[in-house]
Amino acid sequence: MNTANHRLLRDINLSLVLQMIQEQAPISQRDLVQHTGLSPSTVFTLINQLHASDLIRECGYATSSGGRRPKLLEMNPEGGYFISVDLGGTKISVGVLDLVMHVRQQWVYSTPPEGGESVFQKLMEVISDTRQYCEDQAWKILGMGICTSGIVDCLNGVVIEADNLGWHDFPLAERLKAALGFVPVIEHDTNAAAYAEFVYGASRGQSNVVYVSIGTGIGAGLILNGRLFTGSNDMAGEIGHVTVEHGGPMCRCGKRGCLEAIASGPALARTYVQRSRATPGADGVDGKTVIALAEQKDAVSCEIVTDAGKKIGHTVGNLTNVLNLDTIVIGGGVMAAGDVMFSAIKEEILSVLLPRMRDKPHIVKASLGPSAGLVGVGALSLARMFNAVSLSDVGGWS
Structure with a gap:
């Protein structure tokens, strides 16, 4: 075997062992041999290399079946760091x-309301400040990822449409490469959150998952057969633009009666204002306010939130029938406030599911909260490292 092929095989095996430790930790060398199919001597050599690069550490001993107790291994939290950015309209x-x-450190900045180029300049300022902070802490940065709202061509790094950012056909990857010298992981924010919940959160250990985000918009991230599914042009999961009411309210996509135009945060607020014009302060409410009022048993809010939850549940239930999903995770900013909408969603999903499917799907709330996007795009950056790991390159960058 020539040198290049030998190096490639070593890096593939190294990635395999590292990913197995990340997914199965704490794990012994013996179990790594069993799960990877590699020889004991190969695994021993790779473990030594990973130790030398500070990517893994020992974390105790496994039960012995005779002889010396095998050491357990896990990822070393301080062996490297990732910068994650969640880019939203506000x-x-x-x-x-x-x-x-x-998340070892986190900052939140206001998105420039004028949008367009000013958003990109703010993004670069944020990244620069964060890199400087990491340099001051002597933290070795292994990767970077950015998740963004809107319709995103992740393969080519183009934000096709993000009205709340003022971006249309914005060449984000190209601009980042020119400014940084490399292209970070770029992903849609809902997909990033879905991946975070799959790897670290409410749907960990499952194979076929839909993560539903209910906030300013409504979207879904899909995990199918254990892999993030984005479709042929990265637009899978746009359930917010499923028509649920013919001739209904106008949606920002240009159609009428979309789920998002009826059940998103702004839609809840708009409906509440329409039905409560005589209520003092009604014009100042938002979706979270309506949810909170429903939790307090306000009759108008309860009706609005329950109706919206049923429409979401009907849509998600049909999607579950089509894809035969095993887990449904409900998250997003609007969902963080209470149980009225979640109960309505769950009840409607169960009413829509085919009889033999009703006992199968777990219907749960998201567990990672507002950090899900950051965790998800960080995990995707880590996955990129798994797919291209070479210890000669794991020296960080600044």
């Missing part, structure tokens, strides 16, 4: 995550 969140995706 705020930009940036976090520094360790090697096990714990």
Whole structure:
């Protein structure tokens, strides 16, 4: 075998062992041999290399079946760090995550309301400040990821449409490469949150998952057969633009009666204002306010939130029938406030599911909260490292 092929095989095996430790920790060398199919001597050599690079550490001993107790291995949280950015229409969140995706530091900035180029310049300022912070802490940065709202061509790094950012056919990857010298992981924010919940949160260990985000918009991220599914042009999961009411309210996409135009946060607020014009302060409410009022048993709010939840549940239930999903995770900013909408969603999903499917799907709330996007895009950055790991390159960058 020539040198190049030998190096490639070593890096593939190294990635395999590292990913197995990340997914199965704590795990012994013996179990790594069993799960990877590699020889004991190969696994021993790779473990030594990973130790030397500070990517893994020992964390105790396994039960012995005779002889010396085998040492257990896990990822070393301080062996490297990732910068994650969650780019939204009203705020930009940036976090520094360790090697096990714990958010070690986080900042939140206002998104420039004028949009367009000013958003990109703010993004670059945020990244620059965060890199400087990491340098001051002597933290080795292994990767970077950005998740963004809107319709995103992740393969080519183009934000096709993000009205709340003032971006249309914005060449984000190209601009980032020119400014940084490399292209970070770029992903849609809902997909990033779905991946976070799949790897570290409410749907961990499942194979076929839909994560539903209910906030300013409504979207879904899909995990199919254990892999993030984005469709042929990265637009899978746009359930917010499923028509649920013919001739209904106008949606920002240009159609009428979309789920998002009826059940998103702004839609809840708009409906509440229409039905409560005589209520003092009604014009100042938002979706979270309506949810909170429903939790307090306000009759108008309860009716609005329950109706919206049923429409979401009907849509998600049909999607579950089509894809035969095993887990449904409900998250997003609007969902964080209470149980009225969640109960309505769950009840409607169960009423829509085919009889033999009703006992199968777990219907749960998201567990990672507002940090899900940061964790998800960090985890995707880590996955990129798994797919292209070469210890000669794991020296960090600044």
